[in-house]
Amino acid sequence: MSRFRRLGRFLVALPPYAWLVVFFLIPCLIVFKISLSEAQQGIPPYLPLVDWAAEAGTRLRVNLGNYGYLFGDELYAAAYLGSLRLAGISTLCCLLIGYPAAYAIARAPGAWRHSLLLLVALPFWTSFLIRVYAWIGILKTEGLLNGLLLWLGIITEPLQILQTNLAVVIGMVYSYLPFMVLPLYANLEKMDLSLLEAAADLGCRPFRAFLAVTLPLSVPGIIAGSVLVFVPAVGEFVIPDLLGGPDTLMIGKVLWAEFFDNRDWPVASAVAVAMLVLLVAPVMVFQHIQHKRAEATR
Amino acid sequence: MSERQPFAPWTDPGADPLIRFDRVTKRFGDFTAVEAVDLAIYQGEFFSLLGASGCGKTTLLRMLAGFETPSEGRIFIDGVDVSAVPPYERPVNMMFQSYALFPHMSVEQNVAFGLRQDGMPKARIKDKVRDVLDLVRMTGFAGRRPHQLSGGQRQRVALARCLAKEPKVLLLDEPLAALDRKLREQTQLELVGIQDRVGITFVMVTHDQGEAMTMSSRIGVMNTGHIRQIGTPVDIYEYPTSRFVADFIGAANMFDGTVTGGGDGRLTVACPELGHDIAVDYSGALAAGAPVTVMVRPEKMAVSRERPVEGMNWTEGGIADMAYLGDVSVYHVRLESGHKIEVLRTNLRHSGDRPPDWDDRVFVSWHPANALVLTR
Numbered sequence: 043m044s045r046f047r048r049l050g051r052f053l054v055a056l057p058p059y060a061w062l063v064v065f066f067l068i069p070c071l072i073v074f075k076i077s078l079s080e081a082q083q084g085i086p087p088y089l090p091l092v093d094w095a096a097e098a099g100t101r102l103r104v105n106l107g108n109y110g111y112l113f114g115d116e117l118y119a120a121a122y123l124g125s126l127r128l129a130g131i132s133t134l135c136c137l138l139i140g141y142p143a144a145y146a147i148a149r150a151p152g153a154w155r156h157s158l159l160l161l162v163a164l165p166f167w168t169s170f171l172i173r174v175y176a177w178i179g180i181l182k183t184e185g186l187l188n189g190l191l192l193w194l195g196i197i198t199e200p201l202q203i204l205q206t207n208l209a210v211v212i213g214m215v216y217s218y219l220p221f222m223v224l225p226l227y228a229n230l231e232k233m234d235l236s237l238l239e240a241a242a243d244l245g246c247r248p249f250r251a252f253l254a255v256t257l258p259l260s261v262p263g264i265i266a267g268s269v270l271v272f273v274p275a276v277g278e279f280v281i282p283d284l285l286g287g288p289d290t291l292m293i294g295k296v297l298w299a300e301f302f303d304n305r306d307w308p309v310a311s312a313v314a315v316a317m318l319v320l321l322v323a324p325v326m327v328f329q330h331i332q333h334k335r336a337e338a339t340r
Numbered sequence: 341m342s343e344r345q346p347f348a349p350w351t352d353p354g355a356d357p358l359i360r361f362d363r364v365t366k367r368f369g370d371f372t373a374v375e376a377v378d379l380a381i382y383q384g385e386f387f388s389l390l391g392a393s394g395c396g397k398t399t400l401l402r403m404l405a406g407f408e409t410p411s412e413g414r415i416f417i418d419g420v421d422v423s424a425v426p427p428y429e430r431p432v433n434m435m436f437q438s439y440a441l442f443p444h445m446s447v448e449q450n451v452a453f454g455l456r457q458d459g460m461p462k463a464r465i466k467d468k469v470r471d472v473l474d475l476v477r478m479t480g481f482a483g484r485r486p487h488q489l490s491g492g493q494r495q496r497v498a499l500a501r502c503l504a505k506e507p508k509v510l511l512l513d514e515p516l517a518a519l520d521r522k523l524r525e526q527t528q529l530e531l532v533g534i535q536d537r538v539g540i541t542f543v544m545v546t547h548d549q550g551e552a553m554t555m556s557s558r559i560g561v562m563n564t565g566h567i568r569q570i571g572t573p574v575d576i577y578e579y580p581t582s583r584f585v586a587d588f589i590g591a592a593n594m595f596d597g598t599v600t601g602g603g604d605g606r607l608t609v610a611c612p613e614l615g616h617d618i619a620v621d622y623s624g625a626l627a628a629g630a631p632v633t634v635m636v637r638p639e640k641m642a643v644s645r646e647r648p649v650e651g652m653n654w655t656e657g658g659i660a661d662m663a664y665l666g667d668v669s670v671y672h673v674r675l676e677s678g679h680k681i682e683v684l685r686t687n688l689r690h691s692g693d694r695p696p697d698w699d700d701r702v703f704v705s706w707h708p709a710n711a712l713v714l715t716r
Contacts, residue, residue: 234440236436258444
């Protein structure tokens with residue numbers, strides 16, 4: 043009986059794990075392998091890691107030089123920092139816009155909530171790429187935004203927004219806002235409202251009650267939303283590529299350039315691996331906090 | 341020996357109530373939760389609002405706390421119209437049914453929360469928190485988080501958090517509903533003890549009549565948004581003023597009938613269900629032909645195989661059901677009319693007399709003074 047049950051569980055768990063192994067873990071390992079190899083002119087554009095043909099027997103050729111190169115050229119550090127900075131600013135903006143939105147939806151009358159949530163998720167119905175392209179039309183010099191500002195008389199000369207970091211932040215905030223709103227909503231919606239009544243009952247005005255009760259209790263939602271925005275924003279390529287300019291230094295763009303322009307697969311792989319490590323760290327911190335919280339409330 | 345003055349400020353026409361509801365109505369859309377309620381509660385009372393769920397008792401309490409504003413009418417606390425005063429400015433505190441303890445704060449921080457809002461100096465907060473935790477016997481738990489406490493301990497912390505504020509009125513929303521039975525009975529007496537010691541007026545909402553009877557100085561029985569009767573536990577049990585209250589509180593045998601005559605504080609009522617006329621003490625005046633209901637509590641009736649003595653009301657029937665509960669036995673006697681009467685028999689002796697048993701023809705009797713005439 044229990045053996046059958048265990049077998050059943052195994053069979054249910056197998057497809058997703060098999061999928062992840064074949065399409066995520068193995069590619070990751072391949073990338074990691076390439077990052078340790080040496081570049082060459084040819085197809086593939088890197089030398090094999092294990093040299094079978096040598097007369098001196100089988101030889102393992104591990105090249106850590108690609109990683110050293112990342113430290114050597116300050117372009118990479120600048121690109122990583124640039125990514126972290128723009129992702130950080132975007133996350134903060136998403137939080138500032140997303141928190142009130144999530145709060146408003148969570149406190150809206152029950153009949154409204156589903157429609158409002160649907161509106162948050164509505165952009166997903168259109169392709170991400172098309173939506174980013176649409177922002178070009180809005181932000182460009184003779185675009186909708188400049189047209190509106192000129193018409194209103196707020197500015198006399200069109201602003202250069204497209205091809206700046208501002209455009210990248212706007213694009214990222216726009217694209218990732220739902221990932222901030224949804225976990226925050228889930229957190230705020232399940233909050234026990236009698237806690238706010240208790241706070242009021244004990245002499246606490248509404249805004250102070252928000253600071254003393256709602257805000258601390260929504261920290262898990264804030265963390266969840268921030269991670270969901272920050273992590274993909276760090277590695278973002280499409281938005282900086284389409285909306286950013288020559289000043290926009292982000293690691294996704296550097297990776298693209300190494301891979302396609304320089305055809306240096308080993309360095310590009312090393313960049314990717316370094317980025318993965320950089321992104322896994324905050325996720326692990328987040329999971330650790332979540333775990334501790336789960337322990338605490340058990 | 342000095343005679344102890346009974347606590348009954350509601351009998352003193354000169355006394356000013358601490359809380360006064362003046363024709364208070366509360367509507368939620370089309371639904372009227374509370375309708376034209378007049379209510380006066382006095383300093384030092386333990387007042388219970390008793391009723392089934394949806395009767396409006398919680399809405400009444402929430403209006404007192406300030407979470408709901410009356411649609412009509414006014415509420416006074418200590419002579420001040422608080423109808424439009426927000427909850428954070430009212431001299432009342434509420435103990436929530438869920439306790440509503442802040443999960444991210446320790447017991448100490450929870451209790452101190454209300455005092456910090458008042459801007460009390462830190463040293464005094466510390467003393468005050470220690471005192472109230474002492475009062476509810478939670479001294480050793482100051483550093484714990486709510487989730488590390490049992491249900492009974494959380495309830496104490498919630499109480500301490502209210503008491504710390506020294507409110508004029510402490511509101512309790514089903515305070516014992518979340519506790520198991522044994523703890524509940526113990527806590528009932530403890531709550532009364534604490535209330536007695538701190539002298540704060542308590543207003544409690546409950547659906548449990550045993551709880552209301554045990555703890556309250558007075559009870560307001562509510563139904564469909566109205567207060568049906570206000571009185572001491574004895575009043576509402578012994579002298580209900582309506583069929584609803586008689587039926588809601590305890591068990592009651594009720595017979596519909598018509599007045600056929602009367603005088604000298606006694607009515608004769610014809611009850612078709614009983615087969616013949618019965619006599620009931622009644623101080624008011626009712627004309628012959630008036631429809632009334634006669635109510636008799638099961639413990640005020642006797643069941644026996646012998647015909648009762650002259651002067652008692654009686655009827656006869658067969659035993660439809662009986663249950664031996666140890667201290668008492670419950671008999672259900674079916675009359676010829678099909679009407680069932682519930683009678684309680686105290687098991688006074690170990691053995692000896694043979695109590696009425698299945699198959700026995702029995703007489704049920706009661707004194708005219710132990711029946712009540714209800715006109716509503």
